[in-house]
Amino acid sequence: MASDHDTDRRSARASAPTTATQARDTLRDAILRGEYLPGERLVEAQLCERLDASRFNVRAALQDLASEGLIEVQRNRGAQVRKVSMAEAVEITEVRMVVEGLIAARAAERVTTEQATELDEIGVLMRRAVEAGEYRRYSDLNVRLHALVREIAQHQTADRIVETLRGQLVRHQYMLSLLPGRPQISLPQHERIIAAIRDHDAKAAEFAMREHISSVIEALRSMDYLGGPA
Amino acid sequence: MASDHDTDRRSARASAPTTATQARDTLRDAILRGEYLPGERLVEAQLCERLDASRFNVRAALQDLASEGLIEVQRNRGAQVRKVSMAEAVEITEVRMVVEGLIAARAAERVTTEQATELDEIGVLMRRAVEAGEYRRYSDLNVRLHALVREIAQHQTADRIVETLRGQLVRHQYMLSLLPGRPQISLPQHERIIAAIRDHDAKAAEFAMREHISSVIEALRSMDYLGGPA
DNA sequence: GTGGAGATGATTGTTGACAATCCTGTGAGC
DNA sequence: GCTCACAGGATTGTCAACAATCATCTCCAC
Numbered sequence: 001m002a003s004d005h006d007t008d009r010r011s012a013r014a015s016a017p018t019t020a021t022q023a024r025d026t027l028r029d030a031i032l033r034g035e036y037l038p039g040e041r042l043v044e045a046q047l048c049e050r051l052d053a054s055r056f057n058v059r060a061a062l063q064d065l066a067s068e069g070l071i072e073v074q075r076n077r078g079a080q081v082r083k084v085s086m087a088e089a090v091e092i093t094e095v096r097m098v099v100e101g102l103i104a105a106r107a108a109e110r111v112t113t114e115q116a117t118e119l120d121e122i123g124v125l126m127r128r129a130v131e132a133g134e135y136r137r138y139s140d141l142n143v144r145l146h147a148l149v150r151e152i153a154q155h156q157t158a159d160r161i162v163e164t165l166r167g168q169l170v171r172h173q174y175m176l177s178l179l180p181g182r183p184q185i186s187l188p189q190h191e192r193i194i195a196a197i198r199d200h201d202a203k204a205a206e207f208a209m210r211e212h213i214s215s216v217i218e219a220l221r222s223m224d225y226l227g228g229p230a
Numbered sequence: 231m232a233s234d235h236d237t238d239r240r241s242a243r244a245s246a247p248t249t250a251t252q253a254r255d256t257l258r259d260a261i262l263r264g265e266y267l268p269g270e271r272l273v274e275a276q277l278c279e280r281l282d283a284s285r286f287n288v289r290a291a292l293q294d295l296a297s298e299g300l301i302e303v304q305r306n307r308g309a310q311v312r313k314v315s316m317a318e319a320v321e322i323t324e325v326r327m328v329v330e331g332l333i334a335a336r337a338a339e340r341v342t343t344e345q346a347t348e349l350d351e352i353g354v355l356m357r358r359a360v361e362a363g364e365y366r367r368y369s370d371l372n373v374r375l376h377a378l379v380r381e382i383a384q385h386q387t388a389d390r391i392v393e394t395l396r397g398q399l400v401r402h403q404y405m406l407s408l409l410p411g412r413p414q415i416s417l418p419q420h421e422r423i424i425a426a427i428r429d430h431d432a433k434a435a436e437f438a439m440r441e442h443i444s445s446v447i448e449a450l451r452s453m454d455y456l457g458g459p460a
Numbered sequence: 461g462t463g464g465a466g467a468t469g470a471t472t473g474t475t476g477a478c479a480a481t482c483c484t485g486t487g488a489g490c
Numbered sequence: 491g492c493t494c495a496c497a498g499g500a501t502t503g504t505c506a507a508c509a510a511t512c513a514t515c516t517c518c519a520c
Contacts, residue, residue: 019474020473054475054476056473075481077481
């Protein structure tokens with residue numbers, strides 16, 4: 001799910017398993033999965049074994065991930081997983097706020113009856129999950145909701161950007177979902193987003209989405225006082 | 231100006247002349263300058279001569295520009311300058327609308343007295359240029375205004391994205407500036423942006439910026455009826 | 461004349477080796 | 491004991507040659 005926004009760009013016709021692309025996707029997943037910690041050095045030779053790829057392809061993968069903002073490469077010093085400061089995390093989320101706002105507005109314009117039903121279903125499941133205290137499940141539904149909204153909007157450009165930004169702070173977001181009290185705050189926000197899209201109210205949808213992510217930013221800032229992420 | 235958003239990322243310490251980076255920047259400028267037309271094939275061997283670089287570096291440059299969305303690479307078929315359809319151009323500008331809106335809002339929060347003066351100066355020059363019918367000069371001032379707003383906002387993440395998006399449709403924007411009647415429409419919009427930022431009114435600044443770029447989107451759509459870009 | 465199989469030239473994909481650079485640990489000098 | 495210089499190893503930067511693939515053209519059969 002985190003790797004399909006580039007894959008399908010090439011597989012328009014070529015169904016090639018693509019040697020180099022695979023290495024990149026595998027490495028990206030590994031980083032996103034947390035197998036490499038921020039600041040950790042990524043040694044090319046090691047990655048060759050790990051990914052079972054030649055140094056050439058490893059290098060290409062590193063270059064790609066660097067342009068995605070997941071890693072940083074310094075000349076003659078190799079690559080390392082990028083550390084995103086709290087200030088950067090806020091910046092990234094701010095941009096996500098406005099772009100996802102655009103997506104929500106467009107989703108409201110394009111949503112079909114079927115899709116609206118699907119949105120409502122997710123809303124119901126979310127409420128149940130929160131009431132049952134199943135926060136892990138709620139977190140999954142959260143991802144699914146945002147993904148569905150993006151699918152409805154069908155805005156490739158915005159989609160790509162949001163996906164890239166999201167990748168840059170998976171670590172922060174993970175910590176965020178563990179913050180106590182978050183679900184109680186975000187559930188009604190999610191419900192407002194769903195309602196607005198269902199009602200084809202673009203302005204309300206954008207506003208609701210921005211309110212929601214705005215509160216995520218607040219939470220990020222509050223995390224900063226608590227010591228922030230590693 | 232179009233190539234500094236990556237350059238300074240590396241030159242944080244290393245003042246390296248950067249062999250591969252130079253090739254990339256040169257090629258990007260060439261594409262942005264219009265020396266390679268959309269759809270034109272970029273043959274690696276030819277670029278080696280043109281850029282005076284080895285194929286290795288040329289290849290790295292192509293990969294970078296591909297991730298910026300300037301060119302497209304197909305497996306075993308090489309690279310070609312990306313054709314952006316009118317629909318894509320609209321999408322790109324929509325995202326630019328919301329992100330530049332964010333930038334404008336933040337600029338309104340951070341603007342200093344000195345910077346406000348500078349903004350006003352640009353506003354005055356813009357009005358003079360329009361009244362004198364110097365549209366080329368007006369277009370330059372337009373670029374300068376947007377750049378200054380971004381500089382005031384100091385939002386690296388948003389900045390990088392806008393710069394990337396802008397690169398993807400230089401060709402379209404160039405045609406746009408030649409549309410008759412545009413300056414008369416956009417001048418008051420620019421003046422509203424300047425006024426809002428000067429007055430530290432974040433909401434008004436965001437609204438004015440969005441209004442402005444929204445009208446750019448309208449113009450793009452109208453261009454579509456006229457046959458669109460090549 | 462037309463369609464398709466096959467050869468040919470051009471272009472890209474990949475590899476391995478070598479050079480340049482950086483990091484680490486050691487030892488001499490103060 | 492501390493600092494600095496210098497080797498040695500590790501890691502990345504770069505290149506040129508080779509293999510794989512694609513586009514084009516020719517030629518033959520029908």
